[in-house]
Amino acid sequence: MSEVINYGIVGCGMMGQEHVRNIAQLPDVRVSAIFEPDAQMAEAARAAVPAARMHESLAGFLADPDIDCLVIASPNHLHAAQFEAIARTRPLPLLIEKPLYTRPTDAKRLLGLADEYPAPVWVGMEYRYMPPIKSFIEEVDQATGGPTMLTIREHRFPFLHKVGDWNRFNRNTGGTLVEKCCHFFDLMRHIL
DSSP: OOSSEEEEEEOOSHHHHHHHHHHHTSTTEEEEEEEOOSHHHHHHHHHHOTTSEEESSHHHHHTOSSOSEEEEOSOGGGHHHHHHHHHHHOOOOEEEESOSOSSGGGHHHHHHHHHHOSSOEEEEOGGGGSHHHHHHHHHHHHHHSSOSOOOOOOOOOSOOOOGGGGGGOHHHHOOHIIIIIHHHHHHHHHHO
């Protein structure tokens, strides 16, 4: 691995662009390669990271020799196939935006693949790192003696605008429990 850690990003829509901005704030790292098939999102990624190489296929992206780790930030329904392709081709350390899969029938196969993957695999669950939640987690035991019950409430716009409106259909997202409630399940597991 080089002295500078080179990230490859799969998907530069809303979440991919957020990862690009966050990576830009870290020392000794850079986004070196991007695979984004949507022309408008690819142009936005090119503007944000002009030095990154843009790839037109996942295979071409994975053949790029200048990648040390990967982020999958593509639409949910693409994660499983992309993870499998990466595992077959070039199993680098990997952050996959949640969810790992959207169809329950994929669970056993993909969890087995994650167990056998020779590098770290992290499924991104961002809520626990939000400043108010992080403070709550750090202070809850001392303030309450330890939570025995947790209630979470969130108000959101119904749908964010995403490429091709992929997020408006359960077949693509996995449904509300997978797409949104998973954050709350993660917090309950982490806090309680």
